[in-house]
Amino acid sequence: MIEKYDPSLIESKWYQHWEQQGYFKANQQGTGSYCIMIPPPNVTGTLHMGHAFQDTIMDTLIRYHRMQGKNTLWQPGTDHAGIATQMVVERQLNAQGTSRVELGREAFVDKVWEWKEQSGNTITQQLRRMGASPDWSRQRFTMDDGLSAAVLKVFVDLYEEGLIYRGQRLVNWDPTLNTALSDLEVESIEENGSMWHFKYPVADAQGQATNEHLIIATTRPETLLGDTAVAVNPADERFQHLIGQQVLLPLCDRLIPIVGDEHADPEKGTGCVKITPAHDFNDYEVGQRHDLPMINVMNFDATINHNAPEPFWDMPRYEARQAVVKAMEDLGLLDEIKPHVLMVPRGDRSGDVIEPMLTNQWYVDAKTLAGPAIKAVDNGDIKFVPDNWKNTYYAWMNDIQDWCISRQLWWGHRIPAWYDEQDNYYVGLSEADVRHKHGLDETVKLRQDNDVLDTWFSSALWPFATLDWPENTQELQTYYPTNVLVTGFDIIFFWVARMIMMGLKFMGDVPFKEVFITGLVRDSHGQKMSKSKGNVLDPIDLIDGITLEDLLAKRTQGLMQDHTKKVDHIIQLTKEDYPDGIKAYGCDAMRFTFASLASTGRDINFDMGRVEGYRNFCNKIFNASRFVFMNTEDHPAQAWTMDQASTVEQWIVSRLQHTIVEYRKHMDRYRLDLASQTIYDFFWNEYCDWFLELSKPLLKTAMKAQVQGTLLYVLDQALRLLHPIMPYVTEEIWQAVKPRLNLSAESIMISEFPTADEALRNPSAEAAIEWIKGFTLGVRQIRGEMNIPPAKALPVVVSQVNQQDQDMLAAHGELIQNMARLEAVTVLSAGAEEPAAATALLGEMKILIPLAGLIDVNEETQRIEKQMGKIEQEIKRAQGKLNNDKFVSKAPPHLVDAERDKLQTNQQALSELQEQLEKLQSL
Incomplete structure (x- = not known):
């Protein structure tokens, strides 16, 4: 074992050893299986603190169950991240003076694969640095051949059952990326804007404008060009007489109906709402209820199309907005403009304002798939931890909408549909499959759908597709359903629910038995970590350390990549929080910090002070172990027994049993925070602070060999408890424990996890040592208060002594004198006068230290x-x-x-x- 704790000297050594020895591999052996599927991180970049937090939890659980003899599989892999990855490569091409359009689809996709091969190892290397122990031999990618085949089969099967269909509906449209987005990919941001109030003339029976007007309010004047109705509330007495009549839509010379609909709120605005079914999600629902026409007035690049009046053709949307407002003002139909704060939907990748767009897309009938998925949680087949998150799940599932699964991208799983020249479409596993199923010979020209599938579609198959479904593999039989999914609350809707739906549909069983919902990792001030805020931490920087200069450069670069120009506040924040950069804390300290913060479901504030504290804990473990080794060099290599154990040994072994029970209880309930606190308290407070000190005098007696064995045995057991959270320092130390106790396992990570033995619980020994600790602490308290040197031997007088106190003094007097550094202990008889002294209490007994001659008052x-x-x-x-x-x-x-x-x-x-x-x- 190295002489001084230095994580940089042990981490790479042991990780390489574990991987070379194949300890991470699922081996199809053991008593029962235990499986976790890693939420596949996007291949685009690097792991952030949220990943590091969740990966620490998953690896801790895997190591814990592996040591219990379970046949464990932690399935690793990455996600192709359609939009994010395509954007990265497009930016690279733009910097080279070209574009994906110039390259063409096939050449562009080749470029993306090249980039993926170059950068894809970044995440796996980060996971290795964090001590993660997945089965790397089974690493998967959402676009590898096996997963791609699974995606095709699921799409075709769902289509043939009528659960996938093609239809025209509103979607979130990103005009910059020219694709539909899921709700997850849209961020609603509060911004200052305006509310324009326009007058719509009510028409008479002949369709001519009257002097009566309805005033509508809108934040998007350009959508006026696609209005197909005005809605009023049927209960609103102001407008009841107008329901069924028409207004003359300004600028468009179209008559549109006045409809009664509860979407119009009499208490909000003017009480009249313009309805644009092709450009607003709420309006779309109103349009469906009243069978209104849907007029799309925008091109995919958010310019005005030719369905609008000619003066506005080809105008960018915001230029058209100004033109519409000007035209309405010229007609005397602009009533007023008010400042207005609104939530603006923006694409999380492009930052562009999202347009609800009427397009042809592919959809999954999510309502049908949701029924069994709701039931699975209802009947307890899947449990959420904490339980309250199932309410979030229910809220979405009970009101689920059909799922738009097509994306207008080139990178991803291309939709397996082919069109003939009349735009009839056919779905199959391949063009040959389509021709065979539908009897289409080579004279029928077919073209494949240009769209790809939403990334969440392939991710939804992750728990079984990674086990080589649809083949009925041994791995599929062994590890499905998996045991637990560890994930954040933010993707309960978008990933968790969809995995449940797909798992039940194609496997006939749930994909996991429990869903452990973690909180969000925030900075030390409780702020969400983001590049724009300049408070992002890289977990590898915590392990290796980083100078202030390099930290500033990294954050500035990340911010500029995020298309933001706010650099000054990043510099200020970094200098304020990390004036000397970040120290190298090592992996174990970082992992223990994450574990200590892992209370179920709550957001965590990541405080660097905690990492510092747990780096000190690593050092404490190391130094305590060196003390043990220095005092056990002559210990014969043999198994430990309790045959002639002293009270002190009986106490620490009894406390160890209590620690094992509490630790396992907390781990089994996903309370890693309580488990880590339990082992921390035992090792630091009981083993180091008390047992090592109590053992020193015993090591000088005839009991030396016995005490040596206990020192080693308890250290061995404590290291095993610590190992799932702190793998490196425990392996380094355990390898030195192993020969002294003649242990057979090759590595601590495949050693047997401690199990409590009730026969080793000893309440009387615990009570005795607690009494000794109380006595010693009483003396130490007086020393501290009176500024008496720790090494100075003191006379002690005790009074008000009961029978238990007398028994303890008789049995352990020598030990007490050693621990408290006492000259002698004098027991006052009942009624005797107490000397002038500093006093501490132990129960009813008084511990008196006469101060005469000890200090100058x-x-x-x-x-x-x-x-x-x-x-x-x-x-x-x-x-x-x-x-x-x-x-x-x-x-x-x-x-x-x-x-x-x-x-x-x-x-x-x-x-x-x-x-x-x-x-x-x-x-």
Whole structure:
């Protein structure tokens, strides 16, 4: 074992060893299977903190169950990420002075594959750096041959059952990318805009404009050109007499009906709503209810098409907006313009404003597939952790809409539909399959659909397609359904639900038994991490460290790639939070931090102070182990027994059993935060702080060999408990434990996970050591308060002693003297006068340390008073800042909170010093 803890010296060594030995591979052996499917990250880029958080949870669970002898599979893979990947390659081509259109489809797709091969290893290398142990031999990609074949079969089967169809409906349309988007790919952003109020003349029986007008309000004047009705609420007495009549649509010379519909809210706006079914999702529903025509007035690039009046042809939408407003003003039909704050839908990749667009797309009948998926959660076949997330699932599933699965891209699974020259379409696994099924010979010219499938369509098949479905493989039989899906709440609708629907449809069983919903990783101030905010952390930077200069360069580059120009605040934020860059903490410290924050379903604030603390924990584990090894060099290589164990050993072994039970209970309930706290408390507070100290005098007795064995045994068991979360440091240390205990496993990761033995629980030993700890802490408290050196041997007098206290003093007097550094312990008889002394209580027993000759009361009083004066100045300064309204209102919230924390800490310290002073003055 290396002499000083240095994660950089052990991480690459052990990971390479594990992988070479094949420890990560699913081996089809073991008692029962345990399988997790990795949510496939997009192949486009790098893993972020959310990935690192979830991957730590998954790897911890996999290692935990692997050590229990389960036949484990953690299935790795990546997603082709249609839009994101195509955009990356298109930008590269643009920088080279060309475009995908110039290259043509086939050549462009070849370019994307080239890029994927070059950059695709980035994510897998990051996962390795984070200690992830998936079965790399089974790595999959959503567009590899096997998954592509599964996608084709599912599409064809659903089409032939009538569950996939082609239809014309409204979709989210990105005018920059020229494709439909899912709701997940659209971000609604609050922006300042305007509300235009227009007058629509009511028409008479002959269709001529009257002097009566309906006033409508809109934030999108250009869509006026596609209006096909005006809606009023049927209960609105102001307009009831007009329902069934018509208005003359300005600029278009078209008569459109006035319809009664509850979509019009009498309490909002003017009470009259223009209805544009081809350009608004709510209007589309109104149009369906009233059988209104749908007039699309926009081209795919968001210019006005020739369905609109000629003066507006080919105008970009915002130019057309100005032209419409000007034309309405010229006609005297512009009533007013009001400032208005609205939610603007923007494509998350392009940043362009999304247009609801009437297009022909392919759809899945999601309502039919949703029924069994709802039932699976209802009857408990799938459980959400925490349970409340099933309500989110139900809310969407019970109101599910048909799923638009086509995208106007070139990168992705091309839709397996072929069209003849009359635009009749045929669906099949291939063109040859289509010709065979439909009797089409070579004289019939066919062209394949240009669109590709939504990325979520292939991702929905992930749990079974990665196990080589539709072949009934041994892996499919062994690992499906999988045990748990670890994912974020934000994709319950878009991925979790669709996997459930597809799994039930094609496998006849749920894809996973539990869904563990994690929270969002936020920065230390509770802000969502994003490039534009400049608070993104790269998990690898936490492992390796990074200078401030390199951190600034990385963030600025990431921001510029995100098409934003706000760099100054990134520099300020980075310098403020990381003035010295980020230290190299190592993988184990980062993983333990994530585990400690992994409470079910809650967002987590990632605080670098925690990582620092757990880096110290790694160091503590290492140094404690070195102490054990230095004191067990002459221990014979043999298994540990409890044959002649002392009370101290019985206590630590008993506490170990309690720790094992609690740790396993928390892990089985996905409470990694509580599991990590349990083992942290045991190792640091009980094993290191107490057992190692209690063992030192015993190592000098005839019990040495026995105590050595216990030191090694408990260390071995603690390392095994720690290993799923902290794989590297535990392996490094365990390899040195192994020969001393004659252990047979080749690696800690394939050793047996600890199981509690109730026969080793010893309440009386626990009670005895708790008494010894209480006595020792009482003495230490007095030493600290009175500034008595730790090494100085003290006389102690005890009074009000009961029978238990007498028994403990008789049985463990020597141990107490060693632990508390005492000269002697004198027991006062009942009624005897107590000496002037500093006092601590243990139950009803008083622990008295006579201070005469130990300290100079006057000198100690002056020291405390001087310390109190400094703290009083700090309190006064903090109160002054916090009483300053300008500071509280204008300073960053985390600085204000920090000042409040300082004030509270100093006030507590002042109170404690005051108590010490009062004790001194009473002597």
